[in-house]
Amino acid sequence: MATITDKEMLLEQLQQSIARMPSLSATMQKVLEICNAPETSPNDLNRVISLDPVLTGKVLKLINSAYYSLRSPVTNLTRAVIMLGINTVKNLALSTAVLKSLGGKGSFNGLSANNFWLHSLGVGVAAKFLAAEQGVLLAEREEYFVAGLLHDLGKIPLNREFSTEYSDALLIAKQEKRPLHEVEEEIFGINHCIVGEMIITKWQLGKNLLNALRHHHQPMETPNEGESFVSIISMANFLINTMGIGSAGNPMQNQDILPALIRIHDAKMDHPTLFNLQNTVQEEVEKAKIFLQIGR
Numbered sequence: 651m652a653t654i655t656d657k658e659m660l661l662e663q664l665q666q667s668i669a670r671m672p673s674l675s676a677t678m679q680k681v682l683e684i685c686n687a688p689e690t691s692p693n694d695l696n697r698v699i700s701l702d703p704v705l706t707g708k709v710l711k712l713i714n715s716a717y718y719s720l721r722s723p724v725t726n727l728t729r730a731v732i733m734l735g736i737n738t739v740k741n742l743a744l745s746t747a748v749l750k751s752l753g754g755k756g757s758f759n760g761l762s763a764n765n766f767w768l769h770s771l772g773v774g775v776a777a778k779f780l781a782a783e784q785g786v787l788l789a790e791r792e793e794y795f796v797a798g799l800l801h802d803l804g805k806i807p808l809n810r811e812f813s814t815e816y817s818d819a820l821l822i823a824k825q826e827k828r829p830l831h832e833v834e835e836e837i838f839g840i841n842h843c844i845v846g847e848m849i850i851t852k853w854q855l856g857k858n859l860l861n862a863l864r865h866h867h868q869p870m871e872t873p874n875e876g877e878s879f880v881s882i883i884s885m886a887n888f889l890i891n892t893m894g895i896g897s898a899g900n901p902m903q904n905q906d907i908l909p910a911l912i913r914i915h916d917a918k919m920d921h922p923t924l925f926n927l928q929n930t931v932q933e934e935v936e937k938a939k940i941f942l943q944i945g946r
Contacts, residue, residue: 657839667807668848677702678747685740692731708944717940737792745941752806759813760820761899767942768896774798775934776886779927797862797883802898804846820899830900831867
């Protein structure tokens with residue numbers, strides 16, 4: 651097994667790689683600020699988006715896509731924002747920003763880009779449904795979608811900067827049927843969860859997303875106030891891996907994690923509830939692929 655002996659040099663190279671990543675655009679930062687404000691209106695969002703022709707085009711493309719199947723086309727941005735909803739527009743903007751920063755083919759030497767993003771999208775969709783099952787308010791469910799979409803983001807810089815060693819890690823995890831994050835730690839001295847945390851810190855996307863990327867393989871290690879949020883992302887990841895939707899290079903399931911996750915939610919999320927969602931999630935993932943198509 652190839653290992654990187656100078657772990658300090660590796661960490662420095664990763665930090666430099668993340669530092670070189672473009673910051674979220676001024677438009678994206680303003681969109682997040684507006685969407686997180688309690689008194690936000692569609693007009694507030696419209697004023698920001700209208701200054702960005704690319705994002706304007708993507709919003710109009712989404713509302714007129716087969717995902718919404720409208721009888722007549724929508725050409726007015728304000729109407730599109732109202733119909734989509736503030737949080738959906740935020741998701742589209744953030745998806746676009748992430749795909750622009752990290753979605754290039756050069757970032758996916760050992761991983762399949764299409765399978766990676768399909769898996770990520772699936773976890774986002776499943777997390778949103780699981781949040782609904784837990785009684786999370788409609789307006790708050792979108793953050794679960796974003797956390798699911800981004801949960802494996804840390805794999806991309808590792809794969810891009812150390813493609814040979816990362817291909818080794820993927821192969822070892824598959825052959826030895828071990829969790830990928832454990833093999834990453836052996837080879838690199840760091841795993842994709844920690845790298846993901848570094849990215850979220852750079853982009854200043856908030857504590858929930860930071861916890862989700864850092865702890866989605868060990869939700870029980872999350873600080874108490876974030877445990878419930880992260881455990882739903884972990885459940886969604888478990889479900890999507892079980893269903894075989896896409897692949898992020900880690901087919902090995904931790905079978906011990908599900909009972910622990912259910913205990914976190916006081917058994918409200920039992921096995922039948924979890925697996926009865928499969929058909930619904932599968933259908934929604936097929937429809938939600940438009941987010942990836944438009945975001946690129």
